[in-house]
Amino acid sequence: MEASLTGGRTAEAKAEAGPVGALAREVFTDIANKWALLIIEALEAGTLRFGQLRARVDGISHKMLSQTLRTLERDGIVERTPYATVPPRVEYSLTPAGRELQTVVHGFCHWTRYHLDHVAAARRRFDTPDHAADATLSNGA
Amino acid sequence: MEASLTGGRTAEAKAEAGPVGALAREVFTDIANKWALLIIEALEAGTLRFGQLRARVDGISHKMLSQTLRTLERDGIVERTPYATVPPRVEYSLTPAGRELQTVVHGFCHWTRYHLDHVAAARRRFDTPDHAADATLSNGA
DNA sequence: CTGGATCCATTCAGATACTG
């Protein structure tokens, strides 16, 4: 039985609506946000230092990078390696699980790039005032 | 040349840092949030009505469902089909592009389920007070 | 049933300042 994650009110869904489902939702929420995904994507380059990451993920703030990295480390997605040098140096890389996730994230980025034109066109259509012009509502039922 | 989406300050990245990069980031942000992903995942079931979607995506509010669906429709990911019946009936389904995205989302959900134990273990380790006990800081460089 | 609008609490996210 494949747990659904969406957690609908079906029979099986109710059965796994316990702490497992809650944890799943929690983890899902941790990674389903743009900063987490962009960081994971950026770590495709291998091991990166804090500053390097900051340069690669355009627009991210010091705080968000730090915060998101901590979340990802906690979830076992990125590995943090501090060196006792001065000035301090900390390197971040993906764990094996993180690398698996990275392939998915990559698919995500690929989709976005590949369908940019499609999206742009869809938006033009949607934003056009006569959006419902040729709709001619299907008289269902 | 593969656009990076993360938009770092590399040479090529700067070259595409125009409206294209901006749009990419915008679209990415639209779909990189839990409600959008959960809705897309829920639409794996095929065509669903508003109420059915609401039942399938556990915990989503009326407002968020409505709002997110509009965003996804605008981006050409879901298709909205209203019927001129009374009471009104509206059906939602994935567009071809949406179905392609769905496979990626599915990988996402799969990763979450498959690595739940790994994450739980990582969290236990991370949340343990003696987190840095056996660290014995690598004396790099 | 679908969907929009409003009000309100919570959270997110950026800027800044400060420690090691």
Next chain:
DNA sequence: CAGTATCTGAATGGATCCAG
């Protein structure tokens, strides 16, 4: 350089009420 804490404004998200 890396990281944390605080303060503030913006955005998210939920509850409720109203319209088609």
